[in-house]
Amino acid sequence: MHSAVAHHFESLEKQGQAQRLGMWLFLATEVLLFTALFAAYGVYRYLYTGAFSQASRGLETWMGGVNTFVLVTSSFTVAMGLDAIVKGKNKRTGLLFGLSILLGCTFMVLKGFEYRHHFLHAELPGPFYGGPIAGSGGSMFFALYFLITGLHAFHVLIGMTVLGVIGARTWLGKYDAEHHVPVELAGLYWHLVDLIWIFVFPLLYLI
Amino acid sequence: MNEFLRKLLFLPPQLSQHARDVDGLHFFVIITTMVAGLLIFATALVFMIRYRRRQEGESTPEVQPKHWHEAVFVGVPLAFFLLWFAIGYPQYVETTQPPPGAMDVFVQGKKWMWKFAYQGGPSSLDVLRVPVGRPVRLLITSRDVIHSFYVPELRLKQDALPGRYTQTWFQAEQPGRYQVFCAEYCGLSHSGMLAELVVLPAAEFDAWIADQRRGEARAQDAALSAGEQALPGSSILEQGRRVAADQGCLKCHSVDGTRHIGPTFIDLYGRQEKLTTGEVITADEAYLTRSMMDPAAQLVAGYQNVMPSFQGRMTPPEVAAVVEYIKSLKTPAVAAGPSEGPVYEPTPRK
Amino acid sequence: MSQHLESSPPVYAERNYLNTPATGLKSWLTTLDHKRIGVMFLIATLFFFAVGGLFAMLIRIELLTPGPTIMDAMTYNRLFTLHGVVMIFLFMIPAIPSGFGNFLLPIMVGAKDVAFPRLNLLSFYIYLLGAVIALGGMIYGGADTGWTFYTPYSTTTTTKVVPILLGAFILGFSSILTGLNFIVTVHTLRAPGITWNKLPLFVWSIYGTSVIQILATPVLGMTLLLVAIEHAFGWGIFDPGRGGDPVLFQHFFWFYSHPAVYIMVLPAMAVISEVVCAFSHKNIFGYKAVAYSSLGIAFVGFFTWGHHLFTSGQSAFNAGIFGVLSMFVGIFTAIKIFNWVATMYRGSISFKTPFLYFIGFLFFLFFGGMTGIALATVSLDIHWQDTYFVVAHFHFIMVGSTIMAFLAALHYWWPKITGRMYNERWGLVGATLVVSGFVFTFLPQFLLGNEGMPRRYFNYPERFQALNVASTAGASVLGIGFLIILIYILVSLKYGPVAGPNPWGSRGYEWLTPSPPPLENFDVLPAFERGPHEYHELPGSESAAPGAGTSHA
């Protein structure tokens, strides 16, 4: 039997199956974590329609757009990395994961510029809001904006760490064509991070 | 029958038709529950006795349900549940739709008191007067956290939410005095946030409200603009006393030396107060004003930080009036000479 | 102690999970064995039960007289908050799933362990971390918000809500990890022969619980985090002063917390389905109905949260929807109750302690559940909302039925977990005291609620005193009952007679292995030919029913 099989599994295949199911369930909880925030966003968007669309127009849509492109690309490189390990090319996977991390960094840097912009314009949550929108809508929008993008950025960081660790281990040859479920799961996690952004972007920037 | 069941279940008297209707449903539900319970537990008891183990290692047959078993298990309770809902829901909807022409009373909850304001100006603290036999609509809101207006005799309860109005209505049928509770947890004195519902005969009520309107020529809705009204002319101490009562200071501060949620007002002016920081300060005008505007800044030792800020809730003349009023509160013995520090003894707690 | 056991030869598995691979404290704290993790969860949760119970006793003493009896209002407000938080987050939610579930579920599906043993241990440590943070918050000052943390009170109070919220947030992850582990285990690690239709009912119910844990807990986590952020920085999400909506918090909170009540009751039902079969010595009546109704509860339970908001000013339309759906949730419980009663029909019932708790359970679940239905009829709830009627409703269900089930489980699986029998006569005494003390404590509270006494009241008008005194008296009986149980069960650890693999003559899969079970659960994996709830004689085979005490190991 493969050395990576834990004692209570009958085969590597069964173990992989369990790990995949576990990961999907975990991803479901992650989605639900964001769902609470999206629901709050929906409610307040309904209550402060005007203020929210005004605040949303004030965001740097082009930066968000570039970031979307960057993340989608990184998802693509991760997928290529998966394809490589299935074929047993572990070095290639390591490189591709490294590239994805770089793209993740790009995302974070751009996000940092955006945040800086908001700080300079006092577009901040709650009592710190000093932007042009009268009433409570502006501060509420930015409270949710920072919560959602902040939580997402936090997930990007975790995702980069996961990719880093797994990518390094792949490079060192810990995984191979037969035993690659952890690589696959790391990829899955990154896809989730990407997918959430795909929801965040239109919600905050476009509509 | 109604009276018997009501007393058996410890329900308070029914003050309105709505209360009677709700109790009717209550009796229906409880009787069905008891009967169903009796049937289920009698069956269980029979099984337990009849099929008790007589010897070790007995074998038992396999018994499987037929479809109609499960249909009964689902159908019978569901039928009852939905029937109850079909009775109860319209009763609830009725309480959300006040009849046209109902008299409006604005209710405002605030830590920890109820303020009632009538159209045309009159308002009162912790006493809600209504006429018998006329529909009354309550428009309820809160100044700080969530409270809930609850009169058991009316079988009515409605949350008071900060920043929005909720409503409910009732029509009381007997004159009398009934307790109003706060039913949503709101902090230290939640259980002390009581008020009284006084149901007056219609004529008496009309006389009372006319009297009030004459006395207080306030054109505005007190509830909507509390804090901004002009002070009715009278002596400044009288104004101060009235503001202190209206703003609820007296809910927490006594004027007779007893220790309450906050320190007593009597002999407060000029007193040496020990703060939680250990610092000792003298209560002068500035300190009194600061205590109202930013109570958390300087806490008196031995008290919780629960006093709300009155910043923006009182006009400057009102603040001045309250300060003057507090300054006037002296125990006779020391009133003549200069203040000699704290004279009051906090009443020992049990 | 019943007769037949003493006559049968003592069977005590010499090499079992308690002494292999090692016995030291370190080997426990670093163990990956699901049984040991389950036992550690049990000990921890029992400790918190005692803490929460202590708070409850102080509450009851305080309510003996109107006005201050032994404490001031602030202390009282903190006490009921901590009582609620400890009992719900630290005791009830983890107790049966993480404790008994961890111990039993892998054995019941014929697996050597849960799918992710490391995650399982992590879940325990996350639990401890959350507990320590929450406990720290309590010692440091405690919160006075009620376990519901309603905004804007919770975001403006000066007490230490942040550590309590953070603790509950962290505990959520423990719950999520355990649920995730169970679902994957049931899907991928069932032994050959255990098909979905031969899955023990315990497993079905725990499975349903896990689904709820995974779906509801993240939303709660986010909500509590928002409250903590609001409290710390004042961002205004729930603050009406900044345009926030305080009722939105209530929706978020109950979206989790209503399903959470089923997280608490489904495991109880899991236990009871096993107990009723084992002690009636008969197959379950309507296996499929009982199994699928767990999933029904898990599903419909997500759409009834609004019944906690009938007085909060939500639209009448919402109230109607949530009311009707609450009625449907009741049906699944009704199915179970009827099937359990029917299971006794033509059985061979032995009145051991777990069965006594089953009787108590049935009683409390029925009346607790029916008062839940009464609350869901909307117009009645308007009178009862936030009165002692609600307190009595949920204590009937949570303490009444769930604790009964917890105690039934403790007694039923005690021999499996420790290899020893407790004293049956003391068991009877304990059960009598607990059940009757319970009725005395909470029955008066229904009447108090009818009379109109609101909950979370430090002080109350004189006319409520008589019933309050009755309730306190009942609580003291309850306390004594628990103490007796604690004592005799500890005594049995050392002096109890050796139990043997199957002292009850049960058909459950967990009884096919020695007590206490060996390290990887089965020395030889059984074939699992019979269902776990089948007691009838198979045609052709004689004495197929295992007599009590017969060894299969």
Ligand code: HEA
């Ligand atoms: C384990 C916990 C648990 C469980 C299982 C339940 C089960 C139910 N609960 Fe309860 N509930 C709580 C714990 C629980 N509850 C708590 C903690 C609170 C208060 C929280 C707080 O505010 O602090 C609460 C509050 C609460 C309220 C809000 C009260 C208020 O604050 O105003 C409502 C309202 O509808 C309600 C309803 C129900 C219903 C319909 C069920 C149903 O699931 C019950 C179903 C069971 C049955 C129906 C019994 C079986 C039926 C039969 C055998 C049928 C036979 C009948 C005939 C033939 C007629 N619950």
Ligand code: HEA
């Ligand atoms: C599972 C949950 C649970 C449990 C078990 C209990 C158990 C008890 N509860 Fe509690 N209760 C809640 C959950 C629970 N409660 C919640 C959620 C609230 C609402 C809080 C809020 O408003 O925010 C509440 C509120 C609440 C109130 C209302 C307070 C108020 O509104 O002002 C009261 C008042 O009587 C009360 C009493 C009791 C009593 C007497 C017990 C007794 O049953 C306790 C008996 C237990 C003991 C005495 C412990 C003794 C144990 C040992 C000695 C060790 C035992 C060891 C073994 C068995 C091995 N509870």
Ligand code: CUA
């Ligand atoms: Cu106001 Cu409770």
Ligand SMILES: [Cu+2]
């Ligand atoms: Cu509920």
